[in-house]
Amino acid sequence: MSTLPHPRLDELDLAQVLAALGDETRLAIVGTLAANDDDAMTCSQFLHLGSKTGLSYHLAKLREAGLVNVQPEGTKRLISLRRADLDERFPGFLASIIACRPKKPA
Amino acid sequence: MSTLPHPRLDELDLAQVLAALGDETRLAIVGTLAANDDDAMTCSQFLHLGSKTGLSYHLAKLREAGLVNVQPEGTKRLISLRRADLDERFPGFLASIIACRPKKPA
DNA sequence: TGCCTTGTTCAATGAATGTTGAACAATTGA
DNA sequence: TCAATTGTTCAACATTCATTGAACAAGGCA
Numbered sequence: 001m002s003t004l005p006h007p008r009l010d011e012l013d014l015a016q017v018l019a020a021l022g023d024e025t026r027l028a029i030v031g032t033l034a035a036n037d038d039d040a041m042t043c044s045q046f047l048h049l050g051s052k053t054g055l056s057y058h059l060a061k062l063r064e065a066g067l068v069n070v071q072p073e074g075t076k077r078l079i080s081l082r083r084a085d086l087d088e089r090f091p092g093f094l095a096s097i098i099a100c101r102p103k104k105p106a
Numbered sequence: 107m108s109t110l111p112h113p114r115l116d117e118l119d120l121a122q123v124l125a126a127l128g129d130e131t132r133l134a135i136v137g138t139l140a141a142n143d144d145d146a147m148t149c150s151q152f153l154h155l156g157s158k159t160g161l162s163y164h165l166a167k168l169r170e171a172g173l174v175n176v177q178p179e180g181t182k183r184l185i186s187l188r189r190a191d192l193d194e195r196f197p198g199f200l201a202s203i204i205a206c207r208p209k210k211p212a
Numbered sequence: 213t214g215c216c217t218t219g220t221t222c223a224a225t226g227a228a229t230g231t232t233g234a235a236c237a238a239t240t241g242a
Numbered sequence: 243t244c245a246a247t248t249g250t251t252c253a254a255c256a257t258t259c260a261t262t263g264a265a266c267a268a269g270g271c272a
Contacts, residue, residue: 014206015130022125023260043219054261056220061259075218075269090206096198100120129230149249160231162250181239181248 007066012089020065021097025049026058030067031101033081034094040071040078113172118195126171127203131155132164136173137207139187140200146177146184 021027028049033041046055059079062068066085071078086094113119127133134155139147152161165185168174172191177184192200
């Protein structure tokens with residue numbers, strides 16, 4: 001699966017999840033993943049949100065909180081929302097978060 | 107209404123709300139208010155969660171984020187969840203948060 | 213092999229956070 | 243008036259957080 005440490009479903013902690021999302025940059029990352037139809041994205045696709053180093057930091061936070069899955073693929077990392085896990089552990093939560101983010105017009 | 111500053115409905119910021127809830131103590135405060143049927147409570151009713159000073163700090167955070175309303179009443183402060191406001195601004199959010207908190211058995 | 217791309221690690225820094233105890237303010241009630 | 247109750251404010255402190263740049267790894271590809 002993945003070489004990087006990810007919390008298991010039963011290890012997800014609500015306060016940690018909320019803290020991870022309590023940052024504009026990380027909230028934007030999650031919002032972008034959702035707006036991208038939950039398709040996997042690479043770090044470089046978020047460069048408009050901050051520096052390379054900063055993104056590495058924020059993505060690690062999101063991964064450690066259990067919000068995203070990070071899967072190495074060649075020199076890239078495929079980042080995807082853990083939508084199913086989050087929906088199971090915190091039903092309705094992710095949807096309510098995403099619903100009140102400003103949507104990008106088509 | 108109240109002498110303490112509260113953000114207006116249109117001023118509620120999702121990231122700030124999430125950050126405010128990203129702390130075990132504050133999450134417990136909100137959970138307790140919800141478990142108490144959204145009835146107003148006083149600071150002293152949360153003393154089991156921390157020191158007097160600490161609670162004052164955390165309750166200010168919750169108030170500034172727009173999660174609770176604090177209304178002076180004599181020497182006490184009546185603290186209540188801004189349920190209606192939160193439901194309007196972030197539909198489904200509060201419910202999803204509260205649903206996955208462990209409930210106290212009756 | 214060598215170079216480019218992608219992303220991480222490290223150390224440093226400044227800002228924000230959470231906790232504590234002492235002192236203070238405001239109201240209530242004897 | 244005096245004392246008790248309820249909370250806030252303040253300064254101090256240690257911790258964590260977010261950001262930066264330089265250096266480093268690991269693959270891809272010529």
